[in-house]
Amino acid sequence: MTTEKERAIMQTEFQKRMDEDELMNCMRCGFCLPTCPTYIESGFQESHSPRGRIALMKAVVDGLIDPDEDVERSLNMCLGCRACEPVCPSGVRYGHLLEEARDIIQQNKKHSFPVRVVRKLVFDELFPYPKRMRIATALLGVYQRSGLRSFARRTGLLKVLPSSLRDMEKILPDVPALKEMKERPRHLASEGAPKRRVAFFSGCLMDTMFMPTNDATMRLLQLAGCEVxxxxxxxxCGALHGHGGEKQKAKELAKQNIQAFEQLDVDYVVTNAGGCGAFLTEYDHLLKDEAEWSERAKTFVAKIKDISEVLVELDFHKKGLKVKPQVVTYQDSCHLRNVMKTSASPRKLLRSIQGVEFREMKDADRCCGSAGIYNIVEPEMSMQILDYKMEMAKQTKASTIVTANPGCLLQMKLGIERAGLSNRVRAVHIVDFLLEAVERAQEAEHEEHVRKTS
Structure with missing residues (x-):
């Protein structure tokens, strides 16, 4: 519980740091309400809507209310999916307001000792360091491969964990060994004449827990004619920090990434995770008040592009892709759609694949409830949102659910598990599905060649 002194400091910080023009831009029209999952799933509580949260921020700035636990609770219940932004007639950048408010609260309240330890470990000691991320992931791999996982499941040891973490343990991917994670490529030549020279943002979780997806991404770029x-x-990328009230650490990570990429003579910086890509595209906002970095950030942001956009630009959808006949639907990554404005390219790629019967899911653009670590810290609301999503997915009768973000992928796998559909439905990242289509097309071509020459 925050003290009176802490609330007073927070209120002063709200008045100094919140963008009052942006707060005033909200016309309270309500266009955002039907797009907000927490507003709908909370039974239409105004405090769990974008409009309501902006009103709370404005009331704190105006001194009408204290930044107390109720205000913090309302902000923490937000998924940060930013579905409200595309429909806002005033163009309110709600996501920027939310991140600023969360940072003010988190940096000026006294957390309990366990919370301080966890935040320190995650934000300061783990995610900023790729080597530590590899070691942590490798330990998970030891658990998976050594028999400990089977033992824990068989004996019921996992029951000591909260139900949300027990469910998550079931759907984690089998992770690579430490040696594999260390031996990562730094330069890849294009297949055939190079059409583009690109840099690949490999990320932290993507290059450890989801390393095969990164490998598939780089392979697709090569096949499309990219030097990588x-x-x-x-x-x-700093997204976890930026969304979690650790803005200063997010800035430090942003500067390190800008330095890593800015001297490369490349056409694009390619991403394959909607959440990472969206945060990267807003480095210019994150560093707008730092004279040394603002222009460098703008130059960096101008080169960020999702893998699906690059592949469509290079006519990858015309390569005769093929899979075994199946019904496919697509779940949008919120940040890919709402921040990076990428929704048509993934669908164009999927529809181009021979063997795919593409069926659009109702409310495919509504958040699945993953939202970074939201499904861990707010499991009840997250599962409500996920259950609705799975009902929409079931209506398509799809056997394959494709998405474009690691959190969404795990959440959809969890939804499949919860719905008892594991033997009939799978969830897959779009680049893994595209590589399947490439390999199947190559197999079919080889089979046809053998048939003709035998």
Whole structure:
């Protein structure tokens, strides 16, 4: 519980740091309400809507209310999916207001000792350091491969964990060994004549827990005619920090990434995770008040591009891709759609694949409830949102659910598990699905060649 002194400091910081023009831009029109999952799932509580949260921020700035636990609770219940932004007639940058408010609260309240330890470990000691991320992931791999996982499941040891973490343990991917994570490529030549020279933002979780997806991404870029550079000095994008009230640490990570990429003579900096890509595209806002970095950030941001956009630009959808006949639907990554404005390219790629019957899911653009670590810290609301999403997915009768962000991928796998559909439905990242289509097309071509020559 915050003290009176802490609330007074927070209120002063709200008045100094919140963008009052942006707060005033909200016309209270309500266009955002039907797009907000927490507003809908809370039974239409105004305090759990974008409009309501902006009103709370403005009331704190005006001194009408204290930044107390109720205000913090309302802000923490927000997924940060930013579905409210595309529909806002005034163009309110709600995500920027939310991050600023969360940072003010988190930096000026006294956390309990366990919370301080966890935040220190995650934000300061783990995610900013790729080597530590590899070691932590390798330990998970030891658990998976050594028999400990089977033992823990068989004996019921996992029951000591909260139900949300027990469910998450079931759907974690089998992770690579430490040696594999260390031996990462730094330069890859294009297949055939190079059409583009690109840099690849490999990320932290993506290059450890989801390393095969990164490998698939780089392979697709090569096949599309890209020379690929993967700078070793890049680090975590900082999204977890920016969304979690650790803005200063997010700035430090942003500067490290800008330095890692800015000297490369590349056409694009390519990403394959909607959450990372969206945060990277807002480095210019994050560093707007720092004279040394603001222009460098703008130059960096101008080169960020999602893998699906690059592939469509290079006509990858015309390569005769093929899979076994199946019904496919697509779940949008919120940040890919709402911040990076990328929704058509993934669908264009999927529809181009022979064997795919593409069926659009109702409310495919509504958040799945993952939202970084939201499904861990707010499991009840997250599961409500996920259950609705799975109902929409089931209506398509799809056997394959494709998405474009690691958090969304795990959440959809969790939804499949919860719905008892594991033997009939799978969730897959779009680049893994595209590589399947490439390999299947190559197999079919080889089979046809053998048939003709035999």
């Amino acid at each position: 550079i993967i700078p070793e000095s890049q680090t975590c």
